[in-house]
Amino acid sequence: MNLTVPTWLTLLRILMIPVLVLVFYLPYAWTNFASAAIFGLAAITDWLDGWVARRYQMHSAFGAFLDPVADKLMVAVALFLIVQGHPTPWMAFWAAVIVGREIAVSALREWMAEIGQRAKVRVAMIGKVKTTAQMVALLCLLYSVSPNTPAADIWMGVPVFHMGDWMLAIAALLTLISGAQYLMAAWPSLREEEKAARQKIKKS
Template identity: 75%
Template sequence: MRLTVPTLLTLLRILLIPVLVLVFYLPFEWTNWAAAAVFALASITDWLDGWIARRYDQHSPFGAFLDPVADKLMVATALVLIVQAHHTVWMALWAGVIIGREIAVSALREWMAELGQRARVAVATVGKIKTMVQMVALLCLLYSVNPYGEAHEVWMGRPIFVIGDWLLAAAALLTLWSGFEYLRVAWPVLREEGRSQLK
């Protein structure tokens, strides 16, 4: 198996997950900045590996498998850290919606791939918008919460936590919308497969 540059960047994103956890729990004033910076770096590698793969035609089956896995692991880890540091009902609900949707859509894609219909559940525009909103929300929240109760809620006069909180809610709603879109596209195939199995 040949490791391409995009795949190496994806592996770097996975390696950044324990770094994010470690930095988040360090008892220093600068750890909020550091946690947000680690997540920002991971987000940049997510964009960069896709751009390099398209620009230089460095696609590989392993990279195609690993990229969404790395994304979901990083997002789930960030959400768990945020909920642990700011454990409210709404924060837990948004995190549960986002993580649950990722699991459900991954299972749906796998099933569609087995049926030879994976292309029908490709990433849609609403999914890309959801990803952008989600990344900004998580950056804001990682910066503005920590497990020791001290929050950096304002930056340059802006209420960063409030912005992140509302953006996470918006991301959760977009998550439900995009998940519904995936299911709507896949439903005719799944229904036909179910009928064929009943015959």
Template identity: 75%
Template sequence: MKLTVPTWLTLLRIVLIPVMVATFYMPWQWSNFATAAVFGLAAVTDWLDGWIARRYHLYSAFGAFLDPVADKLMVATALFLIVQGHPTPWMAFWAAVIVGREIAVSALREWMAELGQRATVKVATIGKIKTVVQMVALLCLLYAVTPDKNPPRPQPWLGEPIFHIGDWLLAAAALLTLWSAFLYLRAAWPALKEGERREAGS
């Protein structure tokens, strides 16, 4: 198995997950900054490995498998940390929507791949917008929340507390998540129905 530069960057993103967890729970005054910085670095590697793969045609089957896995692990871990630091019903609900959507769409893509229709549920523009909004939201919230359930840090940004900005953006990301999942399902529905008819007739 050949490890390309994009694959190494993807592996780095996975390695950063326990680092992010460790910095979140460290009793340092600047641990929130370190946690957000680790997540930000992971987000940069996510963009960079895709750019390098496209620019220099460094594609591999292992990298194609590992990249979405690393993304989902990083996002899910960040959400778990945020909910632990700010355990409100709405925060838990938004986190559940985002994680649940990732599981559902991954299952849908696997099913479509078995039908030979994986391209039907390829990443769309709405999915990319959702990813950007989600990453900014998680970055703000990781910076603002604390693991000991104290009130979020009140640092302002653009005239608003960073926590409130992250909270609103996470809600927006969750709604975009539901919308993109609906679009994927609508695009896949004809192929799914056709697959059911074939199985019924065999």
């Protein structure tokens, strides 16, 4: 298997996940900065591997599979850490909505790919806006809720925690909307497959 530069960047993003968990729990005053910085670096590699793949035509099947896996793992782990650092019902609810939607949409895309209709559930603009809001929210919250650092609600006059909290709520709402759009796009294919399955049962 030939590992391209984008694939190496994706693998690096996966390797950052245990580093993020370790740093988040270190008993030092700077861990909130470090946690946010690690997540920010992972977000940069996410953008960079896509840019390199497109710019230099370094596409691969393994990279196409691994990239969304790395993204979802990093986001899920960051959400789990944030909920542990700030265990409120609302924070847990936003996290559950985002993780649950990612699981559901991944399953939907896999099924649509099996029937040759994956193009119908391609990433839409609202999904990109959701991703941006989500990344900003996670950066702010990782900085704010580290369990072993003093309260870091304010940074240079900016209410970091409250901004992250609201951005996560917005990301969760956009997550539901984009998930509904994916389902609506896939619904005709789902109906056709269900109809074909029933006809097959009748013939048998």
